[in-house]
Structure formats: structure tokens, C-alpha cells
Amino acid sequence: xxxxxxxxxxxxxxxxxxxxxxxxxxxxxxxxxxxxxxxxxxxxxxxxxxxxxxxxxxxxxxxxxxxxxxxxxxxxxxxxxxxxxxxxxxxxxxxxxxxxxxxxxxxxxxxxxxxxxxxxxxxxxxxxxxxxxxxxxxxxxxxxxxxxxxxxxxxxxxxxxxxxxxxxxxxxxxxxxxxxxxxxxxxxxxxxxxxxxxxxxxxxxxxxxxxxxxxxxxxxxxxxxxxxxxxxxxxxxxxxxxxxxxxxxxxxxxxxxxxxxxxxxxxxxxxxxxxxxxxxxxxxxxxxxxxxxxxxxxxxxxxxxxxxxxxxxxxxxxxxxxxxxxxxxxxxxxxxxxxxxxxxxxxxxxxxxxxxxxxxxxxxxxxxxxxxxxxxxxxxxxxxxxxxxxxxxxxxxxxxxxxxxxxxxxxxxxxxxxxxxxxxx
Amino acid sequence: xxxxxxxxxxxxxxxxxxxxxxxxxxxxxxxxxxxxxxxxxxxxxxxxxxxxxxxxxxxxxxxxxxxxxxxxxxxxxxxxxxxxxxxxxxxxxxxxxxxxxxxxxxxxxxxxxxxxxxxxxxxxxxxxxxxxxxxxxxxxxxxxxxxxxxxxxxxxxxxxxxxxxxxxxxxxxxxxxxxxxxxxxxxxxxxxxxxxxxxxxxxxxxxxxxxxxxxxxxxxxxxxxxxxxxxxxxxxxxxxxxxxxxxxxxxxxxxxxxxxxxxxxxxxxxxxxxxxxxxxxxxxxxxxxxxxxxxxxxxxxxxxxxx
Numbered sequence: 001x002x003x004x005x006x007x008x009x010x011x012x013x014x015x016x017x018x019x020x021x022x023x024x025x026x027x028x029x030x031x032x033x034x035x036x037x038x039x040x041x042x043x044x045x046x047x048x049x050x051x052x053x054x055x056x057x058x059x060x061x062x063x064x065x066x067x068x069x070x071x072x073x074x075x076x077x078x079x080x081x082x083x084x085x086x087x088x089x090x091x092x093x094x095x096x097x098x099x100x101x102x103x104x105x106x107x108x109x110x111x112x113x114x115x116x117x118x119x120x121x122x123x124x125x126x127x128x129x130x131x132x133x134x135x136x137x138x139x140x141x142x143x144x145x146x147x148x149x150x151x152x153x154x155x156x157x158x159x160x161x162x163x164x165x166x167x168x169x170x171x172x173x174x175x176x177x178x179x180x181x182x183x184x185x186x187x188x189x190x191x192x193x194x195x196x197x198x199x200x201x202x203x204x205x206x207x208x209x210x211x212x213x214x215x216x217x218x219x220x221x222x223x224x225x226x227x228x229x230x231x232x233x234x235x236x237x238x239x240x241x242x243x244x245x246x247x248x249x250x251x252x253x254x255x256x257x258x259x260x261x262x263x264x265x266x267x268x269x270x271x272x273x274x275x276x277x278x279x280x281x282x283x284x285x286x287x288x289x290x291x292x293x294x295x296x297x298x299x300x301x302x303x304x305x306x307x308x309x310x311x312x313x314x315x316x317x318x319x320x321x322x323x324x325x326x327x328x329x330x331x332x333x334x335x336x337x338x339x340x341x342x343x344x345x346x347x348x349x350x351x352x353x354x355x356x357x358x359x360x361x362x363x364x365x366x367x368x369x370x371x372x373x374x375x376x377x378x379x380x381x382x383x384x385x386x387x388x389x390x391x392x393x394x395x396x397x398x399x400x401x402x403x404x405x406x407x408x409x410x411x412x413x414x415x416x417x418x419x420x421x422x423x424x425x
Numbered sequence: 426x427x428x429x430x431x432x433x434x435x436x437x438x439x440x441x442x443x444x445x446x447x448x449x450x451x452x453x454x455x456x457x458x459x460x461x462x463x464x465x466x467x468x469x470x471x472x473x474x475x476x477x478x479x480x481x482x483x484x485x486x487x488x489x490x491x492x493x494x495x496x497x498x499x500x501x502x503x504x505x506x507x508x509x510x511x512x513x514x515x516x517x518x519x520x521x522x523x524x525x526x527x528x529x530x531x532x533x534x535x536x537x538x539x540x541x542x543x544x545x546x547x548x549x550x551x552x553x554x555x556x557x558x559x560x561x562x563x564x565x566x567x568x569x570x571x572x573x574x575x576x577x578x579x580x581x582x583x584x585x586x587x588x589x590x591x592x593x594x595x596x597x598x599x600x601x602x603x604x605x606x607x608x609x610x611x612x613x614x615x616x617x618x619x620x621x622x623x624x625x626x627x628x629x630x631x632x633x634x635x636x637x638x639x640x641x642x643x644x645x646x647x648x649x650x651x652x653x654x655x656x657x658x659x660x661x662x663x664x665x666x667x668x669x670x671x672x673x674x675x676x677x678x679x680x681x682x683x684x685x686x687x688x689x690x691x692x693x694x695x696x697x698x699x700x701x702x703x704x705x706x707x708x709x710x711x712x713x714x715x716x717x718x719x720x721x722x723x724x725x726x727x728x729x730x731x732x
Binding site: 076079080083087098101102105106108109191192193194195248249250251252253257261381385386387388389390392393397400401404422 | 470558579667672694
């Protein structure tokens, strides 16, 4: 008996000692990296690892003592992971931040550096972009890093087959759809299983020309307009007009499937975002892919172009290496980084002032519309999504219901307006 | 004697101690901590403003919260009923089948347990691929069988999505029920079955008069395990219909509701950590009360049977 007891006791002590040694070992290794300083950079773009590593290698060439370790987290996990890691004091040094309230919530946890005095360059950035990552008192907590646009991708070969031209107005767009449908083509690759696309790309992108773009968005935020107003309903009706051209059983088609359908040349058009260039390149190449901006309501109208503030870059206040981080921060705000970034990631547009050459044809086309347009961002992203239920979710849900024939366009708008009652209280 | 008992107790304590520490640190304390957070509100992962029972009041009085909560709750009940039906009834018959003596019964037993060894996420993604309306195999098979007119967007239609998700889970954990029931059937004394056969009992008589009464206590265990699993289920929804429980929250369960409300940003359906912890605490209460009710029910049944 005594022997058994002794054996067990020894085992327990060994186990405890082992655990402690293991924990201690981990602690030690993180500090012992040598003279080189490693800064951890996190983002929600797991598909960018190689590209970001190439960009950061350029930085390390100039600053051999600083290594940037790009560690992205899957988009849907990102926000939870970021919150957790910052709260636990193990957050990354360089942090991708979503625009407006989402990023602002992270700032409110007192984890981010304030940039106004550290980065005077910010005053030369477009003020609307800076405001997307600033407090109401104009304290900036992130560098506006990337914007994305929404429009329509098309297959050149399919358009050529029917002798179709890129439509400029909605009527022309509908005619193109009809011709393709009559010809037996899958007109759009669109499905409605993932409702965020319906709002972010379709309603905000293609609807903006009908609800009145930036002016209407501002009126909505200032409570002068409501989502049930005629212009917002009209945009909803236009979305409904697209339904006959969706593939069979579109309700079950998710985002990835849509990309695959279009990317492999099995649909004539895809309403998407500029971030998808890389995906289509990987799926089947870009030679056959064209792009046009959201069709205008009437000929001669000014394009209301959804140029969404997508990603800002913030900096962890509790970093171990504030000096090195500052060096990298300056570089991130430089036109050199912006050019490298746009070369590597076509479809993401930098806000950093400077003149740039775009290498990708689709990206060039996307940008060519900017000069003759009024830029805007996604309809209810700012302020109207600060609380639950968020405007973002409500619009997506409402459109999904409309496409499932469970709500008319008026009812869909009323659902959004009802859900936003917290904003009007 | 007393001395020996004391020694024995100390000896037992040494065995329990490591597990007790691990359980306390990794289970009990987080649960208590989560309950504490349900009394707080604020930004970030650790809410700092004490608000008493305010979060609970909000959860049950404000429509934006209670509509989602009761929706997830009722979905979860439907989910539980479907899974219980498939796993208990079909699992039972499968167990009867694999415990008969025929060539290959051992192999069948192993085969039925195979899906249980897979990860829930893998099962979810496989089902999603099979049911994909564009390139999924399932629709193609139906078409080949001339049943094309019955095809619907399985995971995109609110009428079918929850049923499909329930079937996927049942398919995976079906083997677990078979394992429980077949071990119950194995425990029946062969002489009883033989005597019945000599008396002219057929398979149905055997099932109704001998097998079913002997495995009845196992029904309780299986049902309780399914209940706990289903009311904390998250992975399958996440894999098949996303953390929003699409389409239109028709597959939103308590687990996905908790994940979304606690960890997503407000834009994506988050309610803040405080409210998330409130949902988690409610889940804890539902599971505890539910298990209590089920235990009492099955214990009473057992007593009735013993009388």
C-alpha cells in the first residue's frame, strides 16, 4: 500500500513539474528571437499570405532588423479572435480594422494607438476615408488602407456570342439579361443562400443609382429619410427585377458556389466586388472576364459608385516594440507601400495620396469609373449598424425574404425600417 | 476500522484530485465566470459595467432579442425531436439487426459506428457538397431516378433546411445509439431468447416482449445524451448553414445564437459579450432543467417497470 502511495505521489509531482517546465519553456522562447524584431500583422484575408509576405519582404530589405510576420485569421472568426487576443494581452502588433462602428468598438477597448500626432500624413488622405476609422472627435486610430468597389463581372466570350455590348443603363442591362436568357445561358451566377452579398454588393452596389447614392445615405443617417421612402423601395424593386435571371434553385447556392459558377465560365454575369479579381484569376484566368459599373437609372445620370471603405490598419498600444512599429507604420502610410499593395492585390484600392500605375486591366476598368462618379459606401454600414439588429443584417435578411417570395419590395423595406427602430428612439 | 476508512478516503482523494483541478479550472470556473459576465455590459471581450439582471430583462422583453432567442429555442426543440426520433427508433432497429447472428454482423456493427469517428465539421461540409444545387450529387441522383420534380434547394429553403441539418447530425451519431442499444441487447440472457423461440416467438414478439423492455433504461441514457448534445450544438449549423442559421434564421440553434451574439461584431449580429454570456447562461439553465426533467421521467418509467 505504502509503495503504491509513494509511486502515485511521485507521479503527481513529476506531472506537476513537467507542466510547469513546459509552460516556462514556452514563455522563454518568445523572447529569445535574437536581435531581429518580429512584428505580428493580423488580417481577415487568409488568401493574402503569399502576397503580403512579398510586400513585407520589400520592407525588410530596407529595414533588415524588422521582420513582419503576417498571421491572418479566417474572416468569420476574425472579430472574435481579435477581441479575445487583445483582451488576453497577446494581440498582434499590426491589426486590420473594419470601418466605422466595428473598428471603433476595438478602439473603445483602449487597445489601439492614436495616430493624429504620430502620423501627420493622415491629413492628406481623403477625409471620408479617414473618418471611417476616427472617433467623433476626429481621433484617428487606423490608416485607411483599402477600398473596394462593387459592380458587374461578365464573360466576354458569352457577350460576343450574342453580339452584346456592355450596358450603360438599367434598360440596356435588362435587355442583355433577356437576350442571354432566351439564348439558354445562365445569366447570373447569383444565389441567395448567403444574404450578405445581396446587401453589400447588390443593393449597395447596383441599388445606389436608384435610391440616390451618397445623398440618400446621408439623409438616412440624419433621420431625414426613412428606408420606407419611395427611392429605397424603388431600388428594392430593381433588385427584384433581376430574379428571373438567377439560376435554378438559387436559394441554395452559396457564395463560394457562385464564384465557382462564374469563375469557371458557366454563367454570363456575376454581381460582385473588386476583391474577387484574384479569385477569378485562380479559377480560370482573367482573359475572358470583363467588368462594368452598376448601370445608370437613366442615360446622362451621374454614377453613384459604391467605393466601400473596407480595411484600415491599426496598431496595438501594448506592443513590445513601439519604435520598430512606428517605422513600419510610416512605411504603411507611404506611396511605396500603396503601389506594392495594389500591384499584389488588384481590386483593392489604396487611399494613400500619390500617383499610381495599375497593372491589372480589370482593376484599371474599375477605377476608370471613379472620376465621373459620386462615391458612396454601403447603404446602412455607418451608424445604422452600431446596434442589434444591425442595418447590415436587416437589409440582407429582407432581400433574402423578397427573393424567397415571402415579402414584396415594400414589405422588405418596411422590415428594415422596423428593425432599425432602435436608431429612431 | 475508522483509521482504514480514512486512509482509503485519502487514497481515493488522490485519484480524484487531478481531475478535480482540471475540471474546476477548465469547466467550473469558466461557467461561473460566464454567469458573472451575464450581469455586466460594455465593449470588448470583458464587459465592465455592472448592470444586475438588466441583460436578462432585455433578453425577454425587447423584441429584437427575444424574437431571436425564442426562434433558436423552438428550432432547437424541433431539431432535438427529429434527431431523437432517428437515433432512437432507427438506431434501435439497426441494433436489433446487427445483434442477430449472420455472416458479417460484426463488420456491420463497426461500419455503423464509422461516421461517429468523423469530425462534425467534416460531416457538415460533405453534406453541403452533396446537396449543392449546382454540382451536388444528390440532385443528380434524384434526376436520374426520374424524381427531378421533387428537387428543392435543400439547404436554401426554410422548410427543409432544419430537417436536413438534423438528418446530417443523426447520420453521424447514429452509430452511437447502435452501440448503446446493441450492448444492451448483448446483455440479454441467451436462454431467455432461446426459450421464447422454442415457445414459437417470432422476431416481433422477441422485440416487443423481451428486447424492448430490457433496453428501455438505455432509451433514457441515449435521449439525455442527445438532449445535451443538441442544445449545445453549434458546429453542424456553422458548417452547413453558417453562423446565422440561414436561410432567415431557420436553422439557428442555441449554440449558433450564442456564438453569434457573443463573438460577432454588431454589424454581423453580435449583441456584446454581456448579452452573449446571458444567452450562454440561459443555455446552461435549459440543459440543466431539461436533463432534470428527462431523468425524473425515465426514473419513474424504470420504477413502474420494476413494480
